[in-house]
Amino acid sequence: MDLQLHNRVIVVTGGSSGVGRALVEDLLLSGARVAACARDLDRLRASTASLSDSGHGDAADRLLVHGCDVRDADAVASFIEATVDRFGAIDGLVNNAGQSLMKRFDETAADEWMSEFELKFNGVLNPLTAARPHLAAGGAGAVVNINAVLARQPEPRLAATSAARAGLLNLTKTLSVDLAPEGIRVNSVLLGLIDTGQWRRRYDQRPDDDQRSWEEWSGDLAADRGITLGRLGVAREVSFVAAMLVSPRASYVTGTSIDVSGGVGRYV
Ligand SMILES: NC(=O)c1ccc[n+]([C@@H]2O[C@H](COP(=O)([O-])OP(=O)(O)OC[C@H]3O[C@@H](n4cnc5c(N)ncnc54)[C@H](OP(=O)(O)O)[C@@H]3O)[C@@H](O)[C@H]2O)c1
Numbered sequence: 001m002d003l004q005l006h007n008r009v010i011v012v013t014g015g016s017s018g019v020g021r022a023l024v025e026d027l028l029l030s031g032a033r034v035a036a037c038a039r040d041l042d043r044l045r046a047s048t049a050s051l052s053d054s055g056h057g058d059a060a061d062r063l064l065v066h067g068c069d070v071r072d073a074d075a076v077a078s079f080i081e082a083t084v085d086r087f088g089a090i091d092g093l094v095n096n097a098g099q100s101l102m103k104r105f106d107e108t109a110a111d112e113w114m115s116e117f118e119l120k121f122n123g124v125l126n127p128l129t130a131a132r133p134h135l136a137a138g139g140a141g142a143v144v145n146i147n148a149v150l151a152r153q154p155e156p157r158l159a160a161t162s163a164a165r166a167g168l169l170n171l172t173k174t175l176s177v178d179l180a181p182e183g184i185r186v187n188s189v190l191l192g193l194i195d196t197g198q199w200r201r202r203y204d205q206r207p208d209d210d211q212r213s214w215e216e217w218s219g220d221l222a223a224d225r226g227i228t229l230g231r232l233g234v235a236r237e238v239s240f241v242a243a244m245l246v247s248p249r250a251s252y253v254t255g256t257s258i259d260v261s262g263g264v265g266r267y268v
Contacts, residue, residue, distance in 0.1 A: 003247035006031035009087040010246055011080070013037050013070050013127055014097030016044040018196025019146060019242070022235035023094060024063070025051055026243045033062040035083035035090075037076075038097065041067030070097045070123040073130075080130035090134035092246035095124045096146040099198060105159040113160050120164035121171070128175070136182035142246045143179070143186040145172050146238075147257070149265045151190060169257065176255030185254035187245045192261025193225060195232040228263025 010027050014020040015036025027034045028051055038044040044065045052060035064086050068075040083090060101108070101116050124145055135141025151169035154162035169188055176186040193199065195218065203217055212220070218232050238260045244250055245258070259265050 001249070003030050003243060003249050005243065005247050007033060008091040008248070009033045009035070009083065009089050010092040010094065011035045011037075011083055011090055011127065011131060012094045012096060013123070015065070016040065016047045018198065019191070019194065019235045019238045020094075020096040021047055022239035023096065023242050024048060025056075026236070026239045028056050028059040028062060030243065030247075031057075031062075033064075033087045035064040035066065035079070035087070037066045037068045037070070037079050039067065039069050041065065070095075070126055071118055073122070073126045076126040077130045080127070080134070084134055089138055090131050091138050091140070092142045092144070093127055093131045093135065094144045094146065094242055094246055095127055096242075097123055098146070100148070100150075100158055100161040102158055102202070103160065104156055108160050116160040116164050117167070120161075120168050124168060124171075132179070132182070132184070135184050136179075139183045140248060140251065141179075141182070141184040142248075142250070143175070143184060144242050144245045145186070145188045146242065147172070147188045147190050149190045149192050149259060149261045151188075151257075152267055153265055172257075173255050180254065185250070187250075187253060187255070188257035189238060189242050189245065190257050190259045190261065190265070191233070191238060192227065192259070192264035193221065193232045194238055194260075195234050199232065222262075225264055226266075227261075231262065233260060233262055 010032050012020050012023050015024045016038040024034050024036050066079045068079045148165045150162040151165035172188045222231050241258050241260050
């Protein structure tokens with residue numbers, strides 16, 4: 001199926017790893033022009049360098065990489081300005097940059113609550129504020145907020161992240177209403193446990209006496225969390241859904257969310 005992404009300009013935050021990196025590749029393969037950011041520009045450059053190789057056509061000409069922290073409004077404004085300077089428009093924005101805080105309520109310090117809320121909210125509001133006039137100008141803009149099943153199903157081991165995720169899901173619904181008159185659709189993708197940098201870092205930090213392989217460790221994790229499909233997801237299983245939602249093929253989809261979680265959500 002053609003997602004009609006050819007030549008559309010899509011901004012992806014957090015493009016150097018995991019879901020964001022997979023999405024950059026999917027969008028380039030679909031013929032889109034892509035602007036990606038991350039804090040570590042060298043890592044972003046290195047991780048996207050292979051995309052100019054064969055199989056991706058003229059991808060090098062259709063990819064802009066930029067170093068910026070999504071919590072910094074001025075830096076994000078510069079990123080969006082660079083995108084418009086290079087490509088002349090913005091049709092879609094995927095707010096993906098972020099990480100989670102694996103701490104229970106009693107372990108979470110006051111400043112950690114604030115930094116978690118700052119990342120989850122400003123990490124979306126800064127790119128949206130800067131990109132909004134450009135998304136509206138095209139008449140068919142789309143925003144996708146990468147969120148988590150935690151937004152609906154709080155996980156006590158991720159107390160602040162769960163609360164911040166719930167707030168972002170709620171805000172996304174409001175945005176879908178307020179931005180509709182500008183022709184901008186706003187949706188969420190709710191992730192379960194996806195095999196990316198986040199989980200690999202946790203695996204690397206396991207106790208020295210834990211000799212399990214990644215396969216054993218992640219299999220035990222999937223069983224412990226009751227994932228219906230019995231495994232963690234992979235980034236391409238998320239990027240496909242995000243690409244679909246940001247594409248013109250989803251023109252009648254707004255204010256909703258799609259779980260990509262292998263069935264870990266217990267709600268109906
Ligand atoms: N993997 C999961 O199981 C899971 C579950 C639920 C939700 N999520 C969410 O899905 C999104 C993608 O996660 P992932 O698993 O793909 O993570 P990942 O592999 O760790 O990649 C995160 C990306 O975001 C960038 N980033 C992080 N903080 C940033 C900031 N303040 N400003 C700009 N870029 C930033 C990182 O690059 P730099 O470090 O260089 O900035 C990197 O490119 C995140 O929002 C995450 O919270 C993931």
